Amino acid sequence: MKERISALMDGELDERAADEATHALRGEGEALEAWRTYHLISDAMRDTRLLSAGFTARLAQRLANEPTVIAPANLRRAPVKRIAFAAAASIAGVGLVGWLAFAPQPQTSQPVAQAQSPAMKTIPLPSATNDYLLAHQGFSPRVSLQGMAPYVRTVAEHPVEPVK
Amino acid sequence: MRLGRAAVVLCALATAAHAQSPESLAWLKKIQEATRNLSYTGTFVYQQGGRSETSRITRLASADIEKLEVLDGLPRELVRSKDTVRCYLPEAKVVKVERRTPDRTFPALLPERINALARHYDIALGEARRIGGFECQSVKLTPRDDLRYGYHLYADRSSGMLIGSVTVDASGNAIEQFMFTQLTIGNVTPEMVKTRQAASDWRVEDAQAAPAKLTGWTLSSELPGFEKVVELKRRMESKPVGQVVYSDGLAAVSVFIEPLEGRRDPPRTGLASLGAIHIYTREVANHMVTVVGEAPAASVQRIANAVEYRRP
Numbered sequence: 001m002k003e004r005i006s007a008l009m010d011g012e013l014d015e016r017a018a019d020e021a022t023h024a025l026r027g028e029g030e031a032l033e034a035w036r037t038y039h040l041i042s043d044a045m046r047d048t049r050l051l052s053a054g055f056t057a058r059l060a061q062r063l064a065n066e067p068t069v070i071a072p073a074n075l076r077r078a079p080v081k082r083i084a085f086a087a088a089a090s091i092a093g094v095g096l097v098g099w100l101a102f103a104p105q106p107q108t109s110q111p112v113a114q115a116q117s118p119a120m121k122t123i124p125l126p127s128a129t130n131d132y133l134l135a136h137q138g139f140s141p142r143v144s145l146q147g148m149a150p151y152v153r154t155v156a157e158h159p160v161e162p163v164k
Numbered sequence: 165m166r167l168g169r170a171a172v173v174l175c176a177l178a179t180a181a182h183a184q185s186p187e188s189l190a191w192l193k194k195i196q197e198a199t200r201n202l203s204y205t206g207t208f209v210y211q212q213g214g215r216s217e218t219s220r221i222t223r224l225a226s227a228d229i230e231k232l233e234v235l236d237g238l239p240r241e242l243v244r245s246k247d248t249v250r251c252y253l254p255e256a257k258v259v260k261v262e263r264r265t266p267d268r269t270f271p272a273l274l275p276e277r278i279n280a281l282a283r284h285y286d287i288a289l290g291e292a293r294r295i296g297g298f299e300c301q302s303v304k305l306t307p308r309d310d311l312r313y314g315y316h317l318y319a320d321r322s323s324g325m326l327i328g329s330v331t332v333d334a335s336g337n338a339i340e341q342f343m344f345t346q347l348t349i350g351n352v353t354p355e356m357v358k359t360r361q362a363a364s365d366w367r368v369e370d371a372q373a374a375p376a377k378l379t380g381w382t383l384s385s386e387l388p389g390f391e392k393v394v395e396l397k398r399r400m401e402s403k404p405v406g407q408v409v410y411s412d413g414l415a416a417v418s419v420f421i422e423p424l425e426g427r428r429d430p431p432r433t434g435l436a437s438l439g440a441i442h443i444y445t446r447e448v449a450n451h452m453v454t455v456v457g458e459a460p461a462a463s464v465q466r467i468a469n470a471v472e473y474r475r476p
Contacts, residue, residue, distance in 0.1 A: 058337065121434035126443060131260075131400050132456045133441070134251055135371065136418040138262055139393060139409040140458065141277075145192070145317070146326055147199050148232045148244055149342050152210045152219050155232075155240040155251060158438060 005034045124161040130154050184282045188289045191303045191319060192278050198324035201225055205356060206347030207235070212340045212439030222356050229357040241359050252361040259363055261370040281413045284308055284389045285315075293318060295327045296345050305414070310334050311387060311463045312415050313440055323349055331440040333460065340439035373398035378406040381421060383470040386410070387463055390417060410457075410467065417457030417467055424450050435461055449473035 001024055007013050008021040024031035126132070133154040137143070142150055205222040217237075223230040232242040241252040251260040281287065290302030300318040307314050314336075318328040328343040376397040386392075390410040398405055406421040424431070424447070431452040436443045442464040444455045448471055455468040 057335070123432050123434035123436050123445070125436045125438060126432070126445065126454065128400065129436075129438070129443065132418070132420060132443065132454060134249070134260060134262060135373070135398060135400065135405075135407060135420070136409070136416065136456045138249060138264070139411065139418065140416040141411060141414050142416075142458070145195050145199060146329060146342065147223060148221055148230045148242060149208060149210070149219075151232055151242050151244075151249075152217065152234065152342075153438065153441060155234055155242060155253070156210075156217055157237050161432060 001031050002034045005031055009035075125158050127160045129158055129160050130156075184279075184287045185289065188287045188303055189278055189282075191289065191301060191324075192281075192287065192317075194324035195303070195317065195319045195326050196278070198319075199326060202323060202325060202349055203352040204325065204347060204349045205352055206344045208342055208344045210340075210342050213437075218345075222352060224352045224354060224357045227354065227357070229354075231357045231359070233360075239360075241361055243357065243359055250359070252359055252363060252366075254361055257366040259366050259368050261368060262373060263370070277413050281305070284312060284412050285414065290316065292321070295343065296347065298325075298327045298344075298347070300327050307334075309388070310460065311389065311466075312412060312459055313339070315414070320347075325349065331458070369399075369402075371398045371400065373407070376406075378408060378421060380473050380476045381406065381408070382472060382474065383419075383467065384472050385470050387417070387467050387470075390415075390463075390467070415458050417455060417459055417464060419467065419471060420454040420456065421448075421471075422452045422454070424452055427452075435465065437461065444468040446471075 001021075004013065004017065004021045004024070008018055013021060021031070025035055134151075137151050137154055140150060203223055203225045205220065207218060207220050210217050210219065218235045220233045220235055221230065222233075228246045230244045232244075234240045238253075238255055240254065243250045243252070247264045249262040249264075251262075253260070285305040285307055288304050288306070290304045293300050293302055295318055298320045299322070301321050303317045303319065305315040305317070314332045314334075316330040316332060317326060319325065320327050325344075325347065327347065328341065330338045330341040333339050373396050375394065378395055378397070387410065389412040391412075393409045393411045393416070395408045396406075398407055400420075400422070403422060403426075408419045408421075410417045410419070431445055431447065433445050433447060436445075440458045442457060442459065442461045444461070444464045444467075446453050446468055451473070453468060453471045455464050455471070457464045457467070
């Protein structure tokens with residue numbers, strides 16, 4: 001299968017073989033692993049900027065958040081201008097990395113926390129969150145590197161648990 | 165014999181890998197000195213969980229006064245002087261006051277402690293990067309275990325001011341960041357660090373925090389690298405609350421202990437998150453224990469679960 005994946009990447013498979021290889025990629029097996037490794041190698045050889053760690057997971061999450069297109073347009077085979085297409089794809093890739101690298105992802109920490117400990121129950125922020133943060137912040141050594149900036153958390157309007 | 169020599173070389177290499185480059189430690193010191201010694205005013209964006217907020221920070225170094233104004237939504241302000249932090253909340257017409265006593269000197273990152281940080285973080289210089297018009301040097305602090313977060317700091321090459329900082333989790337995901345979008349160094353007048361809020365008729369809530377021993381309360385096991393920094397009593401919403409702070413030199417975790425007596429409803433227990441901050445609440449010996457810290461959820465939960473009360 002590894003040879004097939006390599007051939008697929010080089011555009012050397014015919015339509016049926018390509019379909020089979022793409023199908024194999026859907027499983028989380030050897031084929032997908034090879035696909036990733038070969039791309040990593042080819043990126044390294046071409047000195048392409050590497051994606052940051054966790055890029056795949058974040059991209060998958062962004063895609064999952066995209067609205068579903070209910071009626072897709074008919075796919076028509078258009079003559080592909082390979083070079084232009086590849087160049088456009090790589091530019092889009094770099095743009096996305098630049099943007100993702102500097103954009104904290106929503107809710108990343110919570111699913112990770114839940115994965116580590118399934119027993120951990122997630123609750124809304126306590127109504128006294130800002131009081132806790134104000135009391136806590138003064139003892140954070142980060143203040144000596146950053147001045148008061150981290151204090152912004154203590155006055156931000158968080159969606160907290162309603163006070164009863 | 166040959167094998168032995170190879171082992172010696174390997175050991176030497178391993179030691180070298182753990183030693184921090186003097187340049188990266190020098191950059192941390194430079195950032196710290198700039199933060200303390202420069203007067204500046206600038207606008208920064210704080211981003212977390214898909215939300216971003218814009219604030220202005222102004223520091224007058226000669227008077228050691230710093231002001232933070234929230235520019236989006238309610239115009240809340242914080243003013244920090246040498247011994248007090250005042251938090252102005254216009255919607256409630258309340259001023260919250262946190263005082264520092266001489267034996268509670270803030271904050272813990274002293275120059276000699278920067279070297280000690282290397283026990284928990286690998287500190288290295290990263291790439292140069294241009295942010296908001298500033299040529300920045302990046303310093304990356306990568307944790308040596310999964311008990312703490314990593315930090316990517318971006319400092320202005322000429323002044324040493326911290327232009328941006330990104331907190332990253334173990335997978336390298338950015339979970340929180342601060343970035344200056346505009347910054348002017350110098351030209352700060354005393355007028356600029358005064359509060360704009362008319363606070364004469366506002367209610368003053370003084371936390372009356374003072375060092376105190378919280379008798380009977382301990383951790384059954386401490387989190388590796390996090391040492392007790394301070395133990396104190398304070399008031400929160402006019403109720404007495406105990407607070408114990410643990411820190412690894414960069415990240416800090418506070419344990420708050422409040423009696424449950426007099427509460428109408430049982431506390432909600434579990435984990436809440438706010439960017440790099442996690443808050444874990446549980447009940448221990450008829451008290452509500454709330455652990456608040458800029459550390460991964462599992463670390464905050466570990467500290468919370470280790471809190472115990474032993475009748476003295």
